[in-house]
Amino acid sequence: MQYSFASRAKTLMSSPLRSLREFAKRDSFISLAEELPAEELFPLSSLAEAASNVLHADRRSLQYGEAGGDGLLREWLSRDWNRRKKLNLSSEQILLTTGTQQALDLFVRVYVDHGDCVLVENPTSPGLLQVLKLQGARIVPVEGDKDGILPDSLELLIKEHRPKLLMAAPNFTNPTGVLWSLERRKEVLRLCTAYQLLIVEDDSLGDLYFPQGGNSPKQLPSLISLEEKQGEHVLYVGSFSKTIAPALRTGWAAGNRQIIEMMTAVKQMADWQSSMLNQRLLHQMLVSKPFNYDDHILMLNREYGTRLKLMVELLKRSAWKDTTYEVPCGGMFLWVRLPAGLNGDALLKRSMQKGVSFLPGSMCSPTDEASECIRLNFTHPGRDELLLGMNLISEAVLEFTARN
């Protein structure tokens, strides 16, 4: 029979992220395209111990739970954030989701009407763009530089478009890896407060600050922690996917209670609640010794910092001589501008024939601006994979640039 899909489904037709993942499943294919943490760094034994404890402790960890998420984990988060991030949010201000992506989707479902204007960083994450497109948002990109989005540009756009939202990731923006300066954070927050513009702050990569010269770097305050009344103008989203393990499918949205309640209602409608088992596993692990969350994150950051250094070394080879990039001090990605005239999609096509992928810039922007850029992930591939993968992309680059 002829199926008649909803008109909004048209925005889903092409899902390049999915086809990239399909390729990545093949043996010996190397993916620098995805947002994957390193499997060999998962805290496997701590998780196995937690699983054994949880499954023997309370049968209710296998039952349906609260739509808002497990109370124990929400309280733990609230206390831990207070200690580590200077956040004073009660557990009622936290909704547990299956990750940042679900937090964004749920929020946009309750907050954005078809045609509403939403400001985003440019470039920004493909997952966010998909969510906004499905809901029919009018997406307006804000200019930025190496310190974050530009306040002047932001103010002009606010006046011109009367947007409903600003969606931003001040800690290692996906895909650029930009870390907003403190001044820029304060100025953006001041402007949004003055114009009563709600900010969604995506902090999924916010724990991935790499050590610099052997020292732990000083973390910059999140936008929500800079607010006078925390949660008033900022909704804070993030997850455990990058710091513990993606398969626990646990993230959060935190902020104003009215927003959290509305999101909880749509969460209940969308999937009743996240897995009690996964939330209890996570909580059990976080409160158990010898596992130490801070030490675990430090270990991840040391290793990821090393992988980034290797990637930067490889970019010094001649194939890359006309590319430009800023080396980030954290996160998961290196954002590279290709030599003028070399298109990221064309390079991807050639690279995939060689058995390697990356994310083309075209997927990260509502404009054409990023089509000559590519995003390289350095957290998932091990040393050998990184060497081989970068070699193969270098070959592809040379095949284009040698012609000129």
Place this chain on the structure above:
Amino acid sequence: MQYSFASRAKTLMSSPLRSLREFAKRDSFISLAEELPAEELFPLSSLAEAASNVLHADRRSLQYGEAGGDGLLREWLSRDWNRRKKLNLSSEQILLTTGTQQALDLFVRVYVDHGDCVLVENPTSPGLLQVLKLQGARIVPVEGDKDGILPDSLELLIKEHRPKLLMAAPNFTNPTGVLWSLERRKEVLRLCTAYQLLIVEDDSLGDLYFPQGGNSPKQLPSLISLEEKQGEHVLYVGSFSKTIAPALRTGWAAGNRQIIEMMTAVKQMADWQSSMLNQRLLHQMLVSKPFNYDDHILMLNREYGTRLKLMVELLKRSAWKDTTYEVPCGGMFLWVRLPAGLNGDALLKRSMQKGVSFLPGSMCSPTDEASECIRLNFTHPGRDELLLGMNLISEAVLEFTARN
């Protein structure tokens, strides 16, 4: 600041299901309102063993996975359905979701435009009504009797409203417990095929057939299994929540590949994918001895059948004399029509003061028709809870009826 929610969010404002669950958390409160399986029957030791195996076998079970769901589990389902349900669906025709509710939500997001007409059983499940309302569907109820929806009524409505969908649960319809007869199944399928109307078949309770007189009952074929080309006119949704454990958050949608692909794209946007860990746990358990899925379901059905019998005995007491109900032969609910003039919401209010809840019929219908009915769950409460809970509701009923 003043928040400006999307207009669709208005449909979420009151979520009586949520407040019922909030109450149920209190100590000594008895809930006959929810759709909970019995915790004491969870296959805990098999799950613990599976967890230990999975966590030691493959680190990728903690990684991100495919949007469509774990391939091993999809293949297992495809084979098992073939054996048990006479379904010939390949694993590419299956999308793993976090449960039936998510399957319904994802489908409606890609298939239903604002204003589209959708036919539903009357009464039907509150979760389905919420999903349809959020998407702005025009909900039209179809009349039914103890054998399922009425073909004549269905045909008239098809001609009058040109609906896009029929959503139905032929196995123990939630909330009525109706089991559609074979003739009715065939006739509804014939009509929908003739008029090119897509059916969403919710089979969440479809394994809960209780033994009758010591014998296993003969299961009736699902609508999709009756199709000439399976999946052409029927999308089949269900989950493991009622037969294994809700916290594994694993269900499915299965049918035509084009529909499954579109749902997979929106699934990826909504939460990337379901938990690899949970899917692997489930798969590991299903293929491991000594766990036997068929035996486990048989054990559940024996116990649930016994609980239903107890509830039916209690309904013979004098407080309930002017009520009417059909005793279902499976599922999780008994649907009771109260004495004329007694409203389910009013009775619920009084009952909750006494420490017990049920689901009022008003939540199960887009019309007023069910306001004098209530839905009682008999699978979750143990014997003592069931006795006490039913006593408390009896008291509340008497306080109303004794006046007349």
